[in-house]
Amino acid sequence: MTSEVVVHTEHLSRRFGELVAVRDVSLDVERGEIFGVLGPNGAGKSTTIRMLCGILDPSGGRGTVVGYDIQREPERIKERIGYMTQRFSLYEDLTVEENLAFYSGIYGIGRRARRTRIDEVARTTGLDARRRQIAGTLSGGWKQRVALACATIHQPPLLFLDEPTAGVDPVSRREFWDQIHRISSGGTTVLVTTHYMDEAERCHRIAFIFGGSLLDVGTPAQVVSRRGLRVAEVRVDRPLDAALALREHPGVDEVAHFGNDLRVAARGGADPEALALEVLGPRGVRVLESRSTRTTVEDAFVSVVRSQERAS
Amino acid sequence: MRGLSAGRFASIARKELLQLRRDRLTLAMMAGLPVMQLLLFGYAINTDVRHIPTIVLDHDRSRASRDFARSMEATGFYRLVGEVESYDEISRALRSGAARVALVVPPRYSSDLSRGRTARIQLVVDGSDPQTVASATNTAVSLAAARSSELLVARMVESGGQPVPMPLEVEPTTWYNQDLRTATYVVPGLVGVILTMTMVALTSMALARERERGTLEQLIVSPVRRVELVLGKIFPYVAIGYVQMTLVLAVGKLVFDVPLVGSIALLYVLALLFIAANLALGLFFSTLAKTQQQAMQMSFFFLLPNILLSGFMFPYEAMPEPARWLAQALPLTHFLRIVRGITLKGSSFADVASELVWMGAIFVALVTLASLRFRKKLV
Numbered sequence: 001m002t003s004e005v006v007v008h009t010e011h012l013s014r015r016f017g018e019l020v021a022v023r024d025v026s027l028d029v030e031r032g033e034i035f036g037v038l039g040p041n042g043a044g045k046s047t048t049i050r051m052l053c054g055i056l057d058p059s060g061g062r063g064t065v066v067g068y069d070i071q072r073e074p075e076r077i078k079e080r081i082g083y084m085t086q087r088f089s090l091y092e093d094l095t096v097e098e099n100l101a102f103y104s105g106i107y108g109i110g111r112r113a114r115r116t117r118i119d120e121v122a123r124t125t126g127l128d129a130r131r132r133q134i135a136g137t138l139s140g141g142w143k144q145r146v147a148l149a150c151a152t153i154h155q156p157p158l159l160f161l162d163e164p165t166a167g168v169d170p171v172s173r174r175e176f177w178d179q180i181h182r183i184s185s186g187g188t189t190v191l192v193t194t195h196y197m198d199e200a201e202r203c204h205r206i207a208f209i210f211g212g213s214l215l216d217v218g219t220p221a222q223v224v225s226r227r228g229l230r231v232a233e234v235r236v237d238r239p240l241d242a243a244l245a246l247r248e249h250p251g252v253d254e255v256a257h258f259g260n261d262l263r264v265a266a267r268g269g270a271d272p273e274a275l276a277l278e279v280l281g282p283r284g285v286r287v288l289e290s291r292s293t294r295t296t297v298e299d300a301f302v303s304v305v306r307s308q309e310r311a312s
Numbered sequence: 313m314r315g316l317s318a319g320r321f322a323s324i325a326r327k328e329l330l331q332l333r334r335d336r337l338t339l340a341m342m343a344g345l346p347v348m349q350l351l352l353f354g355y356a357i358n359t360d361v362r363h364i365p366t367i368v369l370d371h372d373r374s375r376a377s378r379d380f381a382r383s384m385e386a387t388g389f390y391r392l393v394g395e396v397e398s399y400d401e402i403s404r405a406l407r408s409g410a411a412r413v414a415l416v417v418p419p420r421y422s423s424d425l426s427r428g429r430t431a432r433i434q435l436v437v438d439g440s441d442p443q444t445v446a447s448a449t450n451t452a453v454s455l456a457a458a459r460s461s462e463l464l465v466a467r468m469v470e471s472g473g474q475p476v477p478m479p480l481e482v483e484p485t486t487w488y489n490q491d492l493r494t495a496t497y498v499v500p501g502l503v504g505v506i507l508t509m510t511m512v513a514l515t516s517m518a519l520a521r522e523r524e525r526g527t528l529e530q531l532i533v534s535p536v537r538r539v540e541l542v543l544g545k546i547f548p549y550v551a552i553g554y555v556q557m558t559l560v561l562a563v564g565k566l567v568f569d570v571p572l573v574g575s576i577a578l579l580y581v582l583a584l585l586f587i588a589a590n591l592a593l594g595l596f597f598s599t600l601a602k603t604q605q606q607a608m609q610m611s612f613f614f615l616l617p618n619i620l621l622s623g624f625m626f627p628y629e630a631m632p633e634p635a636r637w638l639a640q641a642l643p644l645t646h647f648l649r650i651v652r653g654i655t656l657k658g659s660s661f662a663d664v665a666s667e668l669v670w671m672g673a674i675f676v677a678l679v680t681l682a683s684l685r686f687r688k689k690l691v
């Protein structure tokens with residue numbers, strides 16, 4: 001399979017006055033993949049997407065989306081992308097169906113095709129029963145579905161989703177992600193931002209951005225393994241003291257409380273279980289139980305962000 | 313450049329209509345406001361010309377002079393509120409608003425009358441209110457004329473048919489010259505003022521509302537063209553404009569008996585451009601405003617020069633040169649000439665064609681401005 005680059009940026013930057021919201025971002029997104037962008041609040045995720053959609057001018061660098069230059073040909077891009085904004089941005093005073101009809105109209109879907117397309121989207125997103133409901137009265141999860149339906153009504157080859165599942169319950173999130181995978185399997189490229197690490201693991205590839213800079217790009221497994229972390233869950237008799245002691249050790253990357261357990265991540269391929277015994281033994285903290293566990297994207301993400309915070 | 317799409321334009325227009333239909337409050341206001349304003353304005357005008365506080369400076373102090381003053385009061389237009397001794401007192405009373413009109417009877421009034429010379433009565437009128445000037449002088453002059461013709465007939469009989477001088481004359485003096493206007497002159501103008509007010513306000517919020525609610529981002533990321541968006545947002549409000557115009561004209565006719573001399577059909581056709589120009593202006597404001605509140609403020613600021621410069625309150629001809637240039641740029645200036653021309657004088661299309669050209673130019677300029685100013689960008 002030959003890969004085709006759908007989104008390509010070189011040193012893309014954007015400043016707002018003094019603030020550099022996006023700094024020197026160079027990345028490629030390939031056709032058909034689900035590309036996740038992870039970063040804490042204010043990292044520059046939305047700003048990046050807006051530049052790629054052609055509704056915000058970059059202050060430096062360049063980029064092409066579906067083959068068109070983001071600065072010179074934004075209107076070409078707009079015909080070929082779908083964009084679900086971070087804030088719910090449908091017309092709350094219109095019904096679900098009216099919203100769908102409106103977006104199919106402005107995306108130039110002809111009158112006859114419109115009917116069948118709306119029916120189809122309503123069916124696949126499970127919106128059929130709520131077509132006549134005023135959008136503003138929908139619950140959060142349903143609103144997100146309608147927003148997704150509107151963003152995909154014209155079957156764009158590239159879809160931008162900016163935190164599509166923020167504030168949505170876990171069951172709805174799962175269903176939403178099933179939907180994303182269904183769209184992707186049809187050949188659509190999806191670029192999605194999220195704060196949820198379980199969602200990151202559902203992406204084909206992910207990018208970490210922090211403070212406007214791109215820190216790492218790769219498959220979830222690559223990104224995790226590049227951090228060189230090993231993680232163990234350790235049960236001790238005095239968790240607070242244990243966490244304090246462990247954090248002081250240079251070989252320990254991160255310690256987090258998980259109920260009665262501590263989740264201990266060790267750097268440089270060191271064994272966190274051995275490390276725990278070594279550090280806690282002399283301090284009289286008893287290790288009751290421990291077992292090594294899989295390193296997750298969340299572990300890698302927290303590790304990256306922490307090390308950046310320490311550096312700055 | 314890609315072509316404009318009727319489908320996209322229609323989608324925008326249909327969406328605006330749907331939203332408007334669900335916005336009952338705005339709809340009610342659009343209908344209620346013109347009627348309320350018209351009644352307020354209309355009755356304010358009517359009550360103004362009754363019981364005008366009037367003072368008398370009587371140098372003659374005769375029965376004849378007191379008679380004239382009393383007959384003035386009998387018309388119902390004047391209310392005698394006191395006697396004064398000097399012109400100084402008159403100016404003080406007018407300035408303070410204690411009186412709007414002063415009747416000045418010269419020393420030899422009764423002797424002039426009885427000797428067959430022309431007796432002159434002076435009427436000093438507060439010109440700050442043009443409505444007062446018109447009615448106050450008209451009434452006094454016709455009163456004097458009625459008196460005069462009685463005397464005239466008597467004297468001509470006495471003199472055996474020889475020509476005799478006018479027995480009685482009123483010399484009106486106003487603080488400054490106003491052309492004389494009446495309620496019928498104001499109500500057609502009100503059509504234009506009310507349309508300016510509501511049309512600009514309605515559309516000025518159209519884009520600001522999308523920005524506030526976050527729907528603008530979704531809109532500008534679509535392939536919709538700027539002109540399609542601007543025209544699509546203007547179109548549905550035209551209907552509202554026509555409803556308002558009909559309301560004002562109907563109430564004006566029924567309640568204030570405003571004559572509709574010319575072709576109403578012509579008026580409705582020409583009004584289209586005026587309504588559209590105001591909507592385009594509102595939309596232009598909308599591109600400047602960040603919030604709906606700012607948009608609202610802008611349209612209110614805009615209303616003031618319209619009322620002052622358009623000829624609604626002060627005659628265009630009496631304004632200084634720079635003010636006239638400004639006035640020419642206001643759609644209302646031209647529409648006032650059209651609406652007054654058609655309703656009061658029965659003007660034809662040819663009579664008002666030049667105003668139409670002006671309004672057309674203003675409309676095109678505003679749509680262009682709004683389209684250019686509206687960038688499909690966030691910042």
Ligand SMILES: Nc1ncnc2c1ncn2[C@@H]1O[C@H](COP(=O)(O)OP(=O)(O)OP(=O)(O)O)[C@@H](O)[C@H]1O
Nearest residue numbers: 016021039040041042043044045046047048086691
């Ligand atoms: N229009 C703007 N004017 C000024 N500053 C802005 C503007 N838009 C974004 N910023 C700033 O740029 C930085 C990046 O913002 P951005 O919205 O891209 O972050 P984000 O990664 O999407 O965050 P979140 O997860 O909270 O959505 C922030 O500090 C933000 O305050």
Ligand SMILES: [Mg+2]
Nearest residue numbers: 045046047086
């Ligand atoms: Mg964001």
